Amino acid sequence: MEYKFKEIEDKWQSYWSSHKTFKVDTDPERPKFYVLDMFPYPSGAGLHVGHPLGYIASDIYSRYKRLRGYNVLHPMGYDAFGLPAEQYAIQTGQPPQKTTADNIARYRKQLDKLGFSYDWDREIRTCDPSYYKWTQWAFLKMFQHWFNRESCKAEPIETLTNEFVHNGNRLVRAAHHCQKEFSAEEWLSFTDNEKEDVLMCYRIAYLGETSVNWCEALGTVLANDEVKDGLSVRGGYPVEQKKMKQWQLRVSAYAERLLEGLEDLAWSDSLKEMQRNWIGRSEGAQMDFMVNNGTETFSMTVFTTRADTVFGVTFMVLAPESEWVEKLTVPEKEKEVREYLDYVKTKTERERMTETHRVTGVFTGSYAVNPFTGKQLPVWISEYVMAGYGTGAIMAVPAHDSRDYIFARHFNLPVIPLIEGCDVSHESFDAKDGVMCNSGFLNGMPVEKAIPAAIEEVEKRQLGSRKVNYRLRDAIFSRQRYWGEPFPIYYKDGVARPLPESALPLELPLIDSFRPSGSGEPPLSNAKNWTYEGHPLEKSTMPGFAGSSAYYLRYMDPANAEALVSERDNRYWQDVDLYIGGTEHATGHLIYSRFWNKFLFDLGYVCKDEPFRKLVNQGMIQGRSSFVYRIKNTNTFVTYNLKDKYDTTEIHVDVNLVQNDRLDTDAFKAWNPEYRNADFILENGEYICGSAVEKMSKSMFNVVNPDTICSHYGADTLRMYEMFLGPLEQSKPWDTNGIDGVHRFLKKFWRMFFDKNGTLLVTEETPHGNELKVLHNLIRKVEDDIEHFSFNTTISAFMISINELTDLHCHKRSILEPLVILISPYAPHIAEELWQILGNQPSVANASFPIYNEEYTKEHTMDYPVSFNGKLRFKKTLDLDLTGAQIERFVLEDERTLKYAGGAQIRKVIVIPGKIINIVV
């Protein structure tokens, strides 16, 4: 009997689905394990072979953990709100609701074909009102809370107003952006609207004026992680900075906790590093400088990490957007400054980034005073100082900061070296080492001591204080789009007010036109009656990351109408034990979700501070594009190795027309009418294509659809092959060349059970020692590899074991049955079929993982003293290999510590007769 994967896979997929084999429930009797995939955005293009890579890995792990007796939560859903569906709607008029539902149906079909063990009863979709009710609910909670820096957690806004009533805002340590200070009496004298304005500056979800990434082409603002190199990540349109009033989340309040929390997470170092960079903690000092603009004197604050260099400050620089610019520009310089600011404004963010070497700036006419030296310091404005970081103003130390140095040289400002023996004639000396000079009380100190000493002095003289700065900004939370969660906010007298919880979910209304209105209003302005009790509702919607920030909690209790997740289910499932997904979410989703989770933790809705304990980033599968070479102005194509003899154009050709770089010329002619009459110049009678590794995409004609592979080889082969391709974390091009090997292996596996005529070969004989040895070595290997996520090497181990057992002509049930269990996480369908053929109850999921027995793999030893270096005594280990040949090993007689000259400890020396080859130390 042949291995008929098609029949087998159809049979078991429908069995699993009709029997709800993978349905899970909270079961306090059994240990839980939560394995999560980053849920996909259901795009119109469907899945390509790269998408399932992580899903296969997580499925293997889930199935393995089930066999180990865990109650495994392994859910799937869809991140269904997003830009592509909306843009498609603008182009075609098709409502996103419909296209999204269609795409989901298609995704589901494709996923089902791969044999994943998801509990589909827990499926969620972020665009479903019963789901986004809880996204809105969390937003309301953030609106109603503030962040207390004393307790370092979120607290109800009432505790803050209570504080205001008694003490004003002078004593409270809150994360806020309130400009004014007020006393208790003043607070009480405020009107309701004034009070609301103040409170808005403290809320964790707040409406605030800020410089935002505005994308004209998309008609919306974008978060920092949605912008790369000054272009939008989606679409690649230019992005400019614009001051706008937007909803924001006070993520920056959690900066320190987000940083600390990384410590105990089992994430890759590179990913943690990315988050650390993104949070961008830097320790330093905030210092006040007195400035004078000719008419008045006041203090200006700067942030520096190098307080020790204060004696070398020769000028000050403001960001063009700084609020001090206006105050410090003297009348004579007004025209010049205005011209400079206009010049800066015309530059896009992208230009500002690419022209980093251009030095520009203008003098304000004002001077600051160095508090340590009393020297006059001219105050300049330059675009190299950024408004968003620190205080938007710096003290410039050209001798020890390369940016200040370039600026000083360009505008002929003095440079004062502060480190003994450093040469600043050509470039600045930025390194934090050396001994201080020209620095008053710091002279003679090494830099690492001078930094804290300087800060201490600054504090002593009350010129400023120690300060930790973060690069992490608050998340901009409004999008001027239709296809997202509506805000549970309405406006009364122009003041934002929360909807009552009972009004949730606030459902997204159906509209006719998805375009932003002519006046730049969001699409929701086209909705009829977009009001609450006669008051206008917020018209922007939430960004993509809103729906994905707490979805892992919802899977724990997806149907709950009363709460995001019940306390009982949250206590049981706790957190995600294993999270698998792409590294592209490092500074987006993975920061936001951690923030969101910490916020809910503060409020007591969830029991874990961190949502994802272990995280594995699967690599990207790139496409391998194929090319043909058309001789210019002809319809003749020349093969790869002869192309240099002609003047050719490289053209992408559909990889499905190419096998092992050989082009199917007839299929090529049929592919596109343009090539119907194509001629070919061949080599050895074949047309060889060129190739390149590129991103897998439709436009490169290099997309390989998993459905095609499934119908050719079956899902089990695809699953194993994707794992066999290389380490999970590594990116690699998709290359079908090796898939036959894996497919052959599965056929070979099948043949262990049946002969050519389909007769069952399985016997009830007692297993032989060598057979048990193969089996138990494999058990140990599979267990080890799965725990360490090296799925590729496991498959090699399977291949070796099956070859060995085939050589031993082993068809014994007691060997084959555990083998089927071992392979079931990788190739579940064939395993189920064979499991049933062996006469067991379906399904393998109810079996348990075979137990490794060391006895079977232990080496047989006997005394056989030999000498080595005249000092060591060894035991000979007799070992039979599978062909029955003898391998001799020599093991140190006892565990005494013996030392070589280098001091290494020797435990075991393995010897091949006559020659020492292996000394284990």
Place this chain on the structure above:
RNA sequence: GCUCGGGUGGUGGAAUAGGUAGACACGCAGGACUUAAAAUCCUGUGGGCAGUAAUGUCCGUACGGGUUCGAUUCCCGUCCCGAGCACCA
């Protein structure tokens, strides 16, 4: 520029508390079965040199040093590739 990864056959990749480098697979070459193809199976396959051959021998894990009885693995320096951040004061 800074940070983090990584450089192993024709290819994907094995092997690191230092111990026979190249497992496993692909590809390629040769062979068996077959009228033929498909499928399946067997053999060989890092390089050089010597030998009819079994085999022997030297060189080999980006490059140059070091530690060690022994280095793909540890240390120092150089080069290259990938990823992330990037006027962050």
